[in-house]
Amino acid sequence: xxxxxxxxxxxxxxxxxxxxxxxxxxxxxxxxxxxxxxxxxxxxxxxxxxxxxxxxxxxxxxxxxxxxxxxxxxxxxxxxxxxxxxxxxxxxxxxxxxxxxxxxxxxxxxxxxxxxxxxxxxxxxxxxxxxxxxxxxxxxxxxxxxxxxxxxxxxxxxxxxxxxxxxxxxxxxxxxxxxxxxxxxxxxxxxxxxxxxxxxxxxxxxxxxxxxxxxxxxxxxxxxxxxxxxxxxxxxxxxxxxxxxxxxxxxxxxxxxxxxxxxxxxxxxxxxxxxxxxxxx
Amino acid sequence: xxxxxxxxxxxxxxxxxxxxxxxxxxxxxxxxxxxxxxxxxxxxxxxxxxxxxxxxxxxxxxxxxxxxxxxxxxxxxxxxxxxxxxxxxxxxxxxxxxxxxxxxxxxxxxxxxxxxxxxxxxxxxxxxxxxxxxxxxxxxxxxxxxxxxxxxxxxxxxxxxxxxxxxxxxxxxxxxxxxxxxxxxxxxxxxxxxxxxxxxxxxxxxxxxxxxxxxxxxxxxxxxxxxxxxxxxxxxxxxxxxxxxxxxxxxxxxxxxxxxxxxxxxxxxxxxxxxxxxxxxxxxxxxxxxxxxxxxxxxxxxxxxxxxxxxxxxxxxxxxxxxxxxxxxxxxxxxxxxxxxxxxxx
Numbered sequence: 348x349x350x351x352x353x354x355x356x357x358x359x360x361x362x363x364x365x366x367x368x369x370x371x372x373x374x375x376x377x378x379x380x381x382x383x384x385x386x387x388x389x390x391x392x393x394x395x396x397x398x399x400x401x402x403x404x405x406x407x408x409x410x411x412x413x414x415x416x417x418x419x420x421x422x423x424x425x426x427x428x429x430x431x432x433x434x435x436x437x438x439x440x441x442x443x444x445x446x447x448x449x450x451x452x453x454x455x456x457x458x459x460x461x462x463x464x465x466x467x468x469x470x471x472x473x474x475x476x477x478x479x480x481x482x483x484x485x486x487x488x489x490x491x492x493x494x495x496x497x498x499x500x501x502x503x504x505x506x507x508x509x510x511x512x513x514x515x516x517x518x519x520x521x522x523x524x525x526x527x528x529x530x531x532x533x534x535x536x537x538x539x540x541x542x543x544x545x546x547x548x549x550x551x552x553x554x555x556x557x558x559x560x561x562x563x564x565x566x567x568x569x570x571x572x573x574x575x576x577x578x579x580x581x582x583x584x585x586x587x588x589x590x591x592x593x594x595x596x597x598x599x600x601x602x603x604x605x606x607x608x609x610x611x612x613x614x615x616x617x618x619x620x621x622x623x624x625x626x627x628x
Numbered sequence: 629x630x631x632x633x634x635x636x637x638x639x640x641x642x643x644x645x646x647x648x649x650x651x652x653x654x655x656x657x658x659x660x661x662x663x664x665x666x667x668x669x670x671x672x673x674x675x676x677x678x679x680x681x682x683x684x685x686x687x688x689x690x691x692x693x694x695x696x697x698x699x700x701x702x703x704x705x706x707x708x709x710x711x712x713x714x715x716x717x718x719x720x721x722x723x724x725x726x727x728x729x730x731x732x733x734x735x736x737x738x739x740x741x742x743x744x745x746x747x748x749x750x751x752x753x754x755x756x757x758x759x760x761x762x763x764x765x766x767x768x769x770x771x772x773x774x775x776x777x778x779x780x781x782x783x784x785x786x787x788x789x790x791x792x793x794x795x796x797x798x799x800x801x802x803x804x805x806x807x808x809x810x811x812x813x814x815x816x817x818x819x820x821x822x823x824x825x826x827x828x829x830x831x832x833x834x835x836x837x838x839x840x841x842x843x844x845x846x847x848x849x850x851x852x853x854x855x856x857x858x859x860x861x862x863x864x865x866x867x868x869x870x871x872x873x874x875x876x877x878x879x880x881x882x883x884x885x886x887x888x889x890x891x892x893x894x895x896x897x898x899x900x901x902x903x904x905x906x907x908x909x910x911x912x913x914x915x916x917x918x919x920x921x922x923x924x925x926x927x928x929x930x931x932x933x934x935x936x937x938x939x940x941x942x943x944x945x946x947x948x949x950x951x952x953x954x955x956x957x958x959x960x961x962x963x964x965x966x967x968x969x970x971x972x973x974x
Contacts, residue, residue: 360773368770372784375846378799379787381810385802393802398810440697443690453687463694466702470903470956472932472949474705476712476942480722481705497701500694530679531686560792562906563929567937578906581794585801585910592802599795606790614783621786621847622854 379603385596386410393592409597413584417594419601422580427605429494429565429576430558436499437554438547445508446539450521460509466502475567482568489573494565498558504550511546512539549620552613559606577602713946720940732947742948744923745931746955748833752908752927753901756837760845761893765886767845768852769878782853785846793906797839801826801911804835826911829924836925839907844900848893855889856882891967898959902952905929928952 360368387406388399413419447453448460478497487493516539524534540547565576571583584598610617713732715725736742771781788796803810804825812822825835859882867877883890904927908919917934919926926934928948936945 360770360775364770364773364775368767368775368781371767372781374842375784375788378796378803378842379791381803382795382799385799394808396808396813396816398808398813440693444694447687447690451687451690453684456687459691459695463698466698468899468956468960469702469706470899470949470952472903472929473709473953474702475932476717476936476946476949477705477708478701479719479936480708480712480942483722496697500697502694502698505694530682531690535690556790560790562793563903566909567933578792578794581792581798582910585794585798585913595798596802599798603791603795607787610783610787610790614786615779618779618782618786618850621850622857 441504449512764848
């Protein structure tokens with residue numbers, strides 16, 4: 348009994364374990380902390396050796412310059428709209444499709460599911476040229492729908508919701524609702540959505556992070572002078588739009604801070620979601 | 629409407645014991661109150677028809693949004709890229725397409741910048757993916773111990789994942805600065821001369837890889853950790869009873885059980901490495917899409933962008949996109965063969 352308990356994986360971490368993990372954590376967090384330090388200095392201080400290791404007094408000044416001159420304020424609003432719409436659309440459409448694939452019977456179901464999974468393999472590079480032609484044709488360049496619509500559904504999301512609902516949604520519950528006279532849409536609203544809520548929250552967070560940080564397509568579809576997302580605006584900063592390094596760091600900080608705050612608040616759930624998706628995916 | 633007539637579902641329920649089928653209506657309501665006027669009868673028939681239509685068609689309605697968007701923004705562009713790659717198309721007039729057959733592709737084969745970008749993509753992919761996954765495996769093993777503050781370590785490991793390519797690269801550009809960068813300063817403390825990270829071939833590729841490693845190691849570690857926690861405990865117990873040390877348990881129990889997950893992360897990382905774009909674009913400072921003065925860290929993704937949106941040749945960009953796709957398919961096939969050999973030898 349005693350030996351079996353010790354034999355399991357529940358070894359306590361030793362000193363070396365903690366030491367290595369602390370070094371790794373420091374390496375993970377250091378660039379972020381240093382972004383804030385650099386953003387609180389001025390550019391001439393950044394052009395000296397040794398580099399600064401502690402905060403200076405220019406943080407709010409630099410943030411203000413980034414906010415107004417580089418339009419980070421507008422960019423943050425744009426990114427919030429884009430990431431919010433994409434997360435909402437992905438969650439709703441993935442839950443509907445995931446429910447159908449998990450619990451309903453229809454012709455071509457397996458074929459369609461294979462198609463969904465197959466689309467995960469297609470790299471985004473393969474679609475940028477026609478997408479660009481399409482939005483140019485529609486005069487959508489620099490409009491937010493040109494980045495929202497192409498990303499509004501996700502094959503990963505469908506697959507994720509399907510895997511979750513197979514176990515989390517008892518078929519009897521659906522049947523009971525049907526016996527009570529509910530049609531499919533009522534079943535979705537009163538049975539599926541409540542049962543799927545935890546997975547919907549996780550998928551929403553993951554999608555929001557991904558959409559917030561998306562880079563390749565936004566930089567093609569949006570310009571720095573139009574209505575850029577944060578990532579596109581940061582590209583302008585990096586290209587010497589404003590040559591002041593500390594202002595660039597202030598911009599980088601502004602673009603990262605909202606997600607970092609979300610990580611402090613929801614970190615546990617995001618970690619849980621990634622680990623859950625990993626085992627099932 | 630709700631519950632006025634308890635219809636047992638026609639398809640799902642196995643034995644509708646209570647239902648006495650009334651004529652013309654399979655699986656209808658039990659004849660509790662027999663006042664079925666003709667109107668009532670008709671209403672019931674209508675409801676039952678509506679029910680059957682609902683069960684038959686709503687699954688398609690549920691999956692339709694995905695497929696509509698996928699057709700419009702996934703499948704159609706995929707095929708159209710193939711079509712465009714057979715044409716001369718300029719960004720300035722995207723509707724004027726001139727048929728050139730396979731010329732865009734044959735041109736790629738003798739294009740030194742294409743081969744250069746391919747070589748860089750492979751090199752950067754290797755020096756970012758291999759250390760990243762090995763480190764992730766080690767970190768996951770440590771996180772799997774019983775730890776104080778384990779959730780803190782996990783969340784901290786994931787924060788780089790929440791940092792955008794743009795923000796991360798801008799910071800690393802400063803850290804890798806030649807004259808005042810912190811990395812050269814630290815190396816100087818142990819006696820190294822300043823390294824020109826951006827302009828050297830190896831050094832710039834190493835620096836770009838560092839950004840990738842920083843962003844993704846924690847993410848992969850959590851994926852491994854999840855897989856480790858799914859390994860049944862009795863495997864470890866019997867190994868321990870056989871006298872296996874922790875290290876032997878890791879090598880003979882953990883790693884083999886993780887094989888599918890390792891393969892999965894290899895595939896995902898390879899796909900990611902093939903598409904590497906933001907890091908080399910922004911590591912270049914102000915110089916645009918060339919990937920350094922000598923194209924020393926220009927990747928395929930960046931080369932595609934340069935051809936299409938700097939040099940305005942959309943047809944050539946499409947050909948590069950399809951070339952990337954073919955390379956991915958080859959890598960996928962190699963991965964699959966390797967996986968088959970591995971599982972056979974096991």
